[in-house]
Amino acid sequence: MICRIPLLISLNCICGTFVNVAQTSYQAEENHNITLEWMFTTTTDTSPNSLYIFCQLITDHTAPVLFELHEGVEVPESRDQQFAGRVQWDKDVLRDGRLRLHVSSLRTEDSGQYLCEVMTNSGVNSSDCRLNVCAARDQPEPERPNTDTPERPNTASRGRIGLYCGLGLTAAVVVVVFVSYLFIHCQSDESSGGFTLSYSSA
Template identity: 50%
Template sequence: MRSLHFPKVYREKMIFLILQLLFLTSCVSGTFVVNVAQTSHQAEENQNITLEWTFSSRTDTNFRSISIYCEMFTDGRPYVLFHLYKGDELPESQDPQFAGRVQWDKDVLTEGRLTLHVSRLRTSDSGFYVCAIRTPDGSNSSICWLDVTAAAQPESWRNNWINVRLTLLYFFAVVFVSFVSFSYYCFCNFFNSSFVSICVCFLVPIFVSSFCTALFLRHRHDT
């Protein structure tokens, strides 16, 4: 997994490069504002996340008058996240990395809200996310950061099988020791013992081994 902890100077240069590359930044209006709802996000792989931007909007804003271009920047390379041109989504512009994983809320767009839902996150999704928005009132952009970490790996099947074998080995060792000890005792007293005593000689090792195994399993669970 590649490291994405960029030095501050490098981040500033990257942000400057992003703003230069976006095609919508050529006609930025001082009265048109684009804000990001959250500047930094933290998530684990395979989780879902929502990225949201807000922008200046009027009640009479036409859906067909809005164009949006969103990219993810990592390792100095851009990946197209979402592209909307005059109300029409252009999925062919989207990078294959995000294919089928990005959904957006069309109903709130004319209210000045861009909401992108990214599903099944990957560690490679870590990076800067920039969305540039153009309306008849002007254009502008805003940036946020997403850090996706690897999910905690469950205990492997191999480790589970080793635990099972250790438990069985411990169980049979206790059974063997108990059986040998009580068998020796029973053998010495067999001819003078009652039927109940003989049964006890065979049952006690089973109970002892079961009890010791239960203690062993509880100790392993606690540790």
């Protein structure tokens, strides 16, 4: 009997509740969503009905409650107004020793240290992670206005217009010269008596 006491103590330490975070630090942008995750040890006699989970945000001045689970039942009325309507959790993975909290529409004041305490039949433990929510980026620069207008054509359009005008003027000059040449030639034929056909007989 005396020999079994150290063994029982050792087993109790090994089977005690251990809580860890999926990652120690999160970075997100304002108005985006994020999933915070904790993992805790479970045993064969661990059931959702025996779980007590309490999560809160720790800041320099406040400690608003993010999530509370009592005997496997969520207690939404304990949630701070800061997180009202913005927190969802996955019930399916709770039995596997995972707590996933989905926080939507992030705000900059959501930044801070998130502490989660888990109590099971085997004991109680806690772990925390850091979330930093930065302000939303400035609105993207508006597209450059189209300056290719009749009032103010851009440089490329001005070049094309000049080219077309030059080609048009050249064609007009060619036509005028050709018509003038025909006109002068016809006048000279008429003054000389027109066309003369000559032939000789054998």
